[in-house]
Amino acid sequence: MEDFSFQNKTAIRFGKHHIDEELHDAVAQFGQKVLLTYGGGSIKKSGLYDRVQEALADLQVFELSGIAPNPKIDSIRDGQKLAKDHDIDVILSVGGGSVLDASKVIASAKFYDGDAWDLVADRGGQSRSNIDQLPVVDILTLSATGSEMNAGSVISNPDLNVKLGTYGPNTPAVSFLDPQLTYSVSKWQTAAGSFDVFSHLAEQYFDRAKANDVTSGIIEGMMRSVIKWGPIALAEPDNYDARANLMWGATMALNGIARSGNKNGWTVHPIEHELSAYYDITHGVGLAILTPRWMKRVLSDETQARFARYGREVWHLTGDNDLDVAQRAIQATYDWIKSLDIPMILPGVDINSEEKFVEMAQEAVRIGRLNQNGGYVNLTVDDVTALYHDSMTTIGFE
Amino acid sequence: MEDFSFQNKTAIRFGKHHIDEELHDAVAQFGQKVLLTYGGGSIKKSGLYDRVQEALADLQVFELSGIAPNPKIDSIRDGQKLAKDHDIDVILSVGGGSVLDASKVIASAKFYDGDAWDLVADRGGQSRSNIDQLPVVDILTLSATGSEMNAGSVISNPDLNVKLGTYGPNTPAVSFLDPQLTYSVSKWQTAAGSFDVFSHLAEQYFDRAKANDVTSGIIEGMMRSVIKWGPIALAEPDNYDARANLMWGATMALNGIARSGNKNGWTVHPIEHELSAYYDITHGVGLAILTPRWMKRVLSDETQARFARYGREVWHLTGDNDLDVAQRAIQATYDWIKSLDIPMILPGVDINSEEKFVEMAQEAVRIGRLNQNGGYVNLTVDDVTALYHDSMTTIGFE
Numbered sequence: 001m002e003d004f005s006f007q008n009k010t011a012i013r014f015g016k017h018h019i020d021e022e023l024h025d026a027v028a029q030f031g032q033k034v035l036l037t038y039g040g041g042s043i044k045k046s047g048l049y050d051r052v053q054e055a056l057a058d059l060q061v062f063e064l065s066g067i068a069p070n071p072k073i074d075s076i077r078d079g080q081k082l083a084k085d086h087d088i089d090v091i092l093s094v095g096g097g098s099v100l101d102a103s104k105v106i107a108s109a110k111f112y113d114g115d116a117w118d119l120v121a122d123r124g125g126q127s128r129s130n131i132d133q134l135p136v137v138d139i140l141t142l143s144a145t146g147s148e149m150n151a152g153s154v155i156s157n158p159d160l161n162v163k164l165g166t167y168g169p170n171t172p173a174v175s176f177l178d179p180q181l182t183y184s185v186s187k188w189q190t191a192a193g194s195f196d197v198f199s200h201l202a203e204q205y206f207d208r209a210k211a212n213d214v215t216s217g218i219i220e221g222m223m224r225s226v227i228k229w230g231p232i233a234l235a236e237p238d239n240y241d242a243r244a245n246l247m248w249g250a251t252m253a254l255n256g257i258a259r260s261g262n263k264n265g266w267t268v269h270p271i272e273h274e275l276s277a278y279y280d281i282t283h284g285v286g287l288a289i290l291t292p293r294w295m296k297r298v299l300s301d302e303t304q305a306r307f308a309r310y311g312r313e314v315w316h317l318t319g320d321n322d323l324d325v326a327q328r329a330i331q332a333t334y335d336w337i338k339s340l341d342i343p344m345i346l347p348g349v350d351i352n353s354e355e356k357f358v359e360m361a362q363e364a365v366r367i368g369r370l371n372q373n374g375g376y377v378n379l380t381v382d383d384v385t386a387l388y389h390d391s392m393t394t395i396g397f398e
Numbered sequence: 399m400e401d402f403s404f405q406n407k408t409a410i411r412f413g414k415h416h417i418d419e420e421l422h423d424a425v426a427q428f429g430q431k432v433l434l435t436y437g438g439g440s441i442k443k444s445g446l447y448d449r450v451q452e453a454l455a456d457l458q459v460f461e462l463s464g465i466a467p468n469p470k471i472d473s474i475r476d477g478q479k480l481a482k483d484h485d486i487d488v489i490l491s492v493g494g495g496s497v498l499d500a501s502k503v504i505a506s507a508k509f510y511d512g513d514a515w516d517l518v519a520d521r522g523g524q525s526r527s528n529i530d531q532l533p534v535v536d537i538l539t540l541s542a543t544g545s546e547m548n549a550g551s552v553i554s555n556p557d558l559n560v561k562l563g564t565y566g567p568n569t570p571a572v573s574f575l576d577p578q579l580t581y582s583v584s585k586w587q588t589a590a591g592s593f594d595v596f597s598h599l600a601e602q603y604f605d606r607a608k609a610n611d612v613t614s615g616i617i618e619g620m621m622r623s624v625i626k627w628g629p630i631a632l633a634e635p636d637n638y639d640a641r642a643n644l645m646w647g648a649t650m651a652l653n654g655i656a657r658s659g660n661k662n663g664w665t666v667h668p669i670e671h672e673l674s675a676y677y678d679i680t681h682g683v684g685l686a687i688l689t690p691r692w693m694k695r696v697l698s699d700e701t702q703a704r705f706a707r708y709g710r711e712v713w714h715l716t717g718d719n720d721l722d723v724a725q726r727a728i729q730a731t732y733d734w735i736k737s738l739d740i741p742m743i744l745p746g747v748d749i750n751s752e753e754k755f756v757e758m759a760q761e762a763v764r765i766g767r768l769n770q771n772g773g774y775v776n777l778t779v780d781d782v783t784a785l786y787h788d789s790m791t792t793i794g795f796e
Contacts, residue, residue: 001642003413008406014659015401211639213626214647217619221711225611241609244399248659249612257655261412261646313619318716 031089071102079106093138097145101153107134144193146254148175163277179243191340192284194230267375270368274360429487469500477504495543499551505532542591544652546573561675577641589738590682592628665773668766672758690732
């Protein structure tokens with residue numbers, strides 16, 4: 001078990017009754033000038049927009065809408081200008097992880113005088129973690145990224161084909177998590193979000209730290225929950241228990257708890273980020289396609305005991321032969337993803353050419369330091385290129 | 399899954415290297431006048447006292463020592479006087495849960511003008527949760543109570559034979575958790591602490607909420623960890639991984655995470671508190687003796703599915719018959735406790751008479767509201783009296 005520091009100050013308000021009773025005060029405690037951020041029109045269709053406006057009727061509300069999935073740097077630039085021009089006190093983010101990721105960076109950008117992309121890329125001599133940040137309150141409408149209880153954001157720059165993670169000094173101040181708001185999430189996004197959660201857990205579970213059983217056990221329990229409730233949420237979109245377990249699971253998967261005592265380096269995320277950056281595909285779907293191939297590739301004499309534990313504790317597999325249990329666990333992972341109606345190959349998300357794979361692999365290895373102990377098992381550019389290639393067909397799994 | 403609110407601001411510094419590097423600043427950020435609280439002489443023998451004094455050499459340090467296990471109200475009164483007389487800025491608690499529990503109440507008592515017992519009992523018109531509280535920094539030397547990351551304290555009043563829980567507005571500001579400091583913990587205290595942790599998990603696991611799988615899974619994983627590492631810590635007191643998993647498990651068991659979405663009422667704790675209040679026995683040992691009897695008593699058609707899940711996920715038991723799996727899980731629990739060298743009957747802790755059992759049962763039922771949906775399964779005074787009686791012998795288990 002490795003040394004670690006942990007602190008997470010986000011106030012969670014989980015369930016059916018918090019928003020109408022507590023939203024006003026949660027926002028107004030930070031001031032009168034609110035920047036309301038959201039994506040497309042779905043919160044207007046659902047009535048959530050009106051509920052929010054009503055709750056904040058006595059405050060000064062400015063708006064930034066149109067924040068896209070894989071949020072783009074242009075939205076940050078627009079938000080930066082609004083926050084400065086109106087001397088915003090607090091941001092209220094209403095939407096999924098993309099809106100929230102953008103909002104967290106805008107919260108920093110108010111205090112940054114350069115171009116927002118330099119802030120994201122930590123260029124220009126000032127690290128984002130060392131500059132001030134507006135408080136962010138959020139109402140979450142999608143269970144996936146965990147952004148509601150961490151300090152991270154992922155921002156894309158389409159001009160550069162780059163997608164970067166950036167960390168501010170603070171997590172959101174207050175996160176309202178009402179599972180009912182996710183009833184209307186499409187099957188596609190529900191499946192992608194469920195796998196995003198699973199992937200966050202897997203990235204932290206397959207880890208170089210030894211004998212970290214508290215964290216390992218916590219992750220195993222959370223994996224079983226998402227495996228159980230993901231398919232139920234797909235079949236019954238308004239099943240409260242399914243939506244609730246997915247929502248709290250998403251938050252808990254990425255609030256720092258699941259990395260306590262780990263020696264943590266993520267592998268599949270940097271490899272996926274290139275797919276999203278080059279092809280703008282849904283992040284969770286990219287992860288879902290890559291993960292079983294990655295598991296198969298890193299299974300070895302050194303890792304098979306860990307994969308066998310994964311099989312026994314998460315999939316309830318039995319048998320004494322670690323390699324056999326490990327292999328069945330990887331197949332079970334693949335079969336579960338498939339049951340979520342996720343296309344299991346890259347052509348299923350319209351990536352039909354291998355042309356860019358070497359270039360993407362080079363970027364993934366560089367950014368994730370994958371050949372320098374950045375992840376669970378070292379990977380070269382050739383390894384990552386092969387992973388992209390393996391993801392073009394179902395060979396090995398079907 | 400029930401609605402809930404969650405926030406926990408405690409900064410955790412876990413591992414081998416935090417104290418010497420970070421203690422000074424963690425304390426000094428709150429001021430110059432420090433009340434150092436501790437128990438007996440063990441921190442002087444171990445050298446920890448000198449390390450602390452050295453780290454705080456440029457601050458004004460006042461001392462309150464002699465805080466006993468099951469901390470007594472007189473220590474709170476002494477601390478209250480010191481805190482007021484010297485206008486203390488911050489408390490540094492060095493010791494186990496008892497020292498920390500006392501320190502947290504003293505932190506409130508500085509701002510309370512009445513007698514400290516009225517503060518604990520929330521009498522005199524002011525609830526402790528609504529008055530100010532000094533910041534508390536702690537260095538933990540025992541893995542058990544979880545006090546290092548929650549707002550609760552348990553304080554005893556020997557004159558009244560009463561032991562009460564009390565909650566302040568804040569959790570500790572910074573908790574230093576170095577597993578090496580628990581190498582010298584006796585086998586008795588290691589066993590009692592391990593079971594205290596297990597009991598915290600069990601009280602939250604056997605719960606009236608339905609379909610709360612994230613939390614259930616998290617608890618199952620933490621149970622497996624304490625079951626694995628408790629006996630190892632007994633056999634190898636300086637096994638770092640064992641001490642580390644017990645320490646982080648203790649903290650995580652009672653920081654609010656394990657009750658997220660629960661409909662939580664505790665049962666065995668109020669029943670045990672009477673044992674400690676009347677006989678001053680070690681809390682974790684009292685819990686260990688009572689718990690398997692309690693499990694057996696509440697096992698029914700309604701509860702057997704939950705106990706069977708417990709058997710399968712925590713004890714890896716197989717079989718399709720829920721009742722059978724449940725019964726084997728309870729026996730496994732008993733056998734594990736016995737393997738910790740805990741005396742399995744009340745006479746083993748010098749409780750040889752049944753004379754007070756009815757009186758104690760009345761108090762437990764009243765304080766825990768055990769017959770009014772206060773716990774997992776309703777219990778009457780007769781039920782609790784019978785539980786104490788069952789704890790006099792090993793009948794049913796050996």
